Amino acid sequence: MTTAARPIEVEERLLRVLGEDTRPQQRPGALSTSLTMGWRALVKIKRSPGQLFNATITPVMFTLIFTYLFGGAISGSSREYLQFLLPGILVQGVLFISTQTGVALTSDLQQGIFDRFKSMPVWRPSPLTGALIGDVVRYLISSAVVVAVGLALGFRPDGGPLGVIGGMLLAVLFGFCVSWIWTFLGLVLRTPQAVSALGMLLLSLLTFASNIFAEPTTMPGWLKAFVDINPIGYVVTASRSLMNGDGAADLAPALVSCAVLLIVFVPLSLLRYNKSE
Amino acid sequence: MSTELAVETVGMVKSFGATKAVDGLDLSVPAGAVYGVLGPNGAGKTTTLRILATLLAPDAGSARVFGHDVVREANRVRERVSLTGQFASVDNDLTGMENLLLLARLHGYRSTAARERARDLLEAFDLVEAADRPARGYSGGMRRRLDVAAGLVVRPQLMFLDEPTTGLDPRSRNEVWDIIRATVERGTTVLLTTQYLEEADQLAQRVAVIDHGKLVAEGTPGELKSSVGHGSLRVELTDPDDLPEASRILVGALGVPAETTGPARLTARGTDPRSVARALGELTRTIEVDDFAMDRPSLDEVFLALTGRPPTSEVPAARKPARKSGRKSATNEESR
Numbered sequence: 316m317t318t319a320a321r322p323i324e325v326e327e328r329l330l331r332v333l334g335e336d337t338r339p340q341q342r343p344g345a346l347s348t349s350l351t352m353g354w355r356a357l358v359k360i361k362r363s364p365g366q367l368f369n370a371t372i373t374p375v376m377f378t379l380i381f382t383y384l385f386g387g388a389i390s391g392s393s394r395e396y397l398q399f400l401l402p403g404i405l406v407q408g409v410l411f412i413s414t415q416t417g418v419a420l421t422s423d424l425q426q427g428i429f430d431r432f433k434s435m436p437v438w439r440p441s442p443l444t445g446a447l448i449g450d451v452v453r454y455l456i457s458s459a460v461v462v463a464v465g466l467a468l469g470f471r472p473d474g475g476p477l478g479v480i481g482g483m484l485l486a487v488l489f490g491f492c493v494s495w496i497w498t499f500l501g502l503v504l505r506t507p508q509a510v511s512a513l514g515m516l517l518l519s520l521l522t523f524a525s526n527i528f529a530e531p532t533t534m535p536g537w538l539k540a541f542v543d544i545n546p547i548g549y550v551v552t553a554s555r556s557l558m559n560g561d562g563a564a565d566l567a568p569a570l571v572s573c574a575v576l577l578i579v580f581v582p583l584s585l586l587r588y589n590k591s592e
Numbered sequence: 593m594s595t596e597l598a599v600e601t602v603g604m605v606k607s608f609g610a611t612k613a614v615d616g617l618d619l620s621v622p623a624g625a626v627y628g629v630l631g632p633n634g635a636g637k638t639t640t641l642r643i644l645a646t647l648l649a650p651d652a653g654s655a656r657v658f659g660h661d662v663v664r665e666a667n668r669v670r671e672r673v674s675l676t677g678q679f680a681s682v683d684n685d686l687t688g689m690e691n692l693l694l695l696a697r698l699h700g701y702r703s704t705a706a707r708e709r710a711r712d713l714l715e716a717f718d719l720v721e722a723a724d725r726p727a728r729g730y731s732g733g734m735r736r737r738l739d740v741a742a743g744l745v746v747r748p749q750l751m752f753l754d755e756p757t758t759g760l761d762p763r764s765r766n767e768v769w770d771i772i773r774a775t776v777e778r779g780t781t782v783l784l785t786t787q788y789l790e791e792a793d794q795l796a797q798r799v800a801v802i803d804h805g806k807l808v809a810e811g812t813p814g815e816l817k818s819s820v821g822h823g824s825l826r827v828e829l830t831d832p833d834d835l836p837e838a839s840r841i842l843v844g845a846l847g848v849p850a851e852t853t854g855p856a857r858l859t860a861r862g863t864d865p866r867s868v869a870r871a872l873g874e875l876t877r878t879i880e881v882d883d884f885a886m887d888r889p890s891l892d893e894v895f896l897a898l899t900g901r902p903p904t905s906e907v908p909a910a911r912k913p914a915r916k917s918g919r920k921s922a923t924n925e926e927s928r
């Protein structure tokens with residue numbers, strides 16, 4: 316019953332490729348499938364570099380605007396302000412691109428591809444964990460760009476290379492933990508628009524109501540009270556201390572914030588993801 | 593039927609809010625053949641496949657795939673099946689090669705073996721030229737072939753295909769049919785859904801007709817068709833004045849009423865080829881006939897015959913707009 320128009324070799328190749336049962340004996344573990352999914356995320360980053368560019372340009376703009384426009388007014392000199400600002404901008408930059416986790420997830424959910432993944436005998440959360448591998452790479456790139464721009468503008472951290480790398484890694488770690496919020500929201504909200512709108516709103520509020528741009532000492536009492544408990548502030552403070560040579564003294568509250576995010580949002584996301592509709 | 597069952601559902605129920613998408617469905621799908629699930633839009637075909645592929649849990653009743661319960665032994669089931677959804681389930685940002693590579697890796701192929709497997713599949717599915725282009729730019733037919741190839745990276749015991757040819761042009765449709773036939777020839781059971789009786793007829797050894805989540809009829813395509821008659825005979829006469837006489841002859845030979853459907857045209861519904869041949873012989877002895885044709889029964893006619901009412905076809909846009917809209921546009925580009 317085969318159609319005449321179809322070349323014979325194609326017919327044969329079809330039967331051959333379907334004939335051999337080349338199914339690998341050993342099924343890959345959770346780590347392996349997560350890495351494979353991570354590879355997928357990296358290919359997607361490579362395929363749309365514009366997105367990464369857009370994401371990195373924002374913190375660079377913030378650095379320029381705040382350093383030169385307000386820096387002198389806030390700290391006496393723009394150069395001095397930059398030493399204060401940069402570790403915070405690093406964290407803000409990572410946070411802003413972290414919403415992309417949720418956006419990418421919702422667009423995956425709208426394609427049929429998750430149905431295929433979920434009907435395969437692989438560790439179920441692999442698509443989620445793999446996406447986070449891609450995210451970490453994005454955070455690394457973003458923070459490297461911010462630090463490079465900072466250095467070019469005159470950022471001279473007392474913490475030396477180790478301190479700077481420590482501050483960057485902390486920002487990336489925090490971004491990784493925050494990504495789980497977007498993963499959860501992506502699974503709940505299901506449309507890219509909803510996730511990015513909510514993400515931008517939350518992040519704008521939370522990063523401006525923080526110690527990224529100014530010390531809270533001059534803020535009104537109600538705002539200062541909020542800023543003092545804003546977890547972003549803990550991370551910014553710790554990153555600042557690392558970069559400016561004050562060591563790991565302020566690390567504990569930052570790491571606790573990270574841990575709390577993971578403890579809350581990893582199980583929530585996995586439950587939501589694995590739940591049968 | 594004593595052969596092994598690939599799928600067995602008993603009283604399977606699945607509701608979404610007030611909608612009973614699947615409403616007490618009993619299916620027995622023998623292994624080693626193509627089984628067609630035929631039904632109009634909204635009949636519950638996709639929901640049925642999603643339950644069988646372990647994506648949804650039934651609210652009531654049970655579903656087994658090769659004897660394994662889809663809820664309690666989901667992993668056993670996943671080892672045996674592959675699902676190619678109604679809306680393309682490939683990654684648009686990835687190339688054809690990368691899509692297959694990804695799945696091969698997930699199935700445990702090491703990097704070189706994965707690449708080899710992907711290349712073999714691309715060749716077999718006639719996608720070599722497009723291998724390094726993102727799937728986003730594929731035509732509907734190419735995307736569908738990639739989609740089916742993705743379901744065959746390791747050969748499953750049971751392959752689910754949800755409306756594999758909806759929206760395809762006839763050539764692409766024939767290619768997909770060839771692939772399905774080759775797959776069954778190699779021992780994979782195929783469970784496909786379709787809205788076209790002709791597709792079920794061409795491919796499936798057995799067919800279940802469903803509507804509103806319920807089984808309306810089950811049997812071989814032949815049995816289904818004979819329950820409907822074999823479609824209709826259309827005769828074009830040279831001289832309109834012969835209409836009454838021609839009508840008398842046809843009714844006599846066929847045993848069904850003949851309607852006048854044109855200036856010199858008669859249509860008789862519910863006829864089978866043998867009596868048509870006899871009737872035409874009788875007719876042409878005395879009356880001049882310009883043209884005649886036999887039309888296959890349409891799904892609408894099957895429905896009408898089986899349920900006594902035309903199929904209800906709901907507007908797809910009315911459901912879950914956020915989830916479906918993106919997928920829909922991706923597959924429909926070739927349909928018009």
Ligand SMILES: Nc1ncnc2c1ncn2[C@@H]1O[C@H](COP(=O)(O)OP(=O)(O)O)[C@@H](O)[C@H]1O
Pocket residue numbers: 592608611612613614631632633634635636637638639640911912
């Ligand atoms: N996820 C869902 N949420 C709400 N209703 C749904 C969902 N999936 C399907 N339905 C409803 O269930 C019925 C059957 O749908 P479906 O299984 O997709 O039918 P088919 O594939 O035969 O067109 C329809 O009325 C549809 O609107």
Ligand SMILES: [Mg+2]
Pocket residue numbers: 634637638639678754
């Ligand atoms: Mg459907």
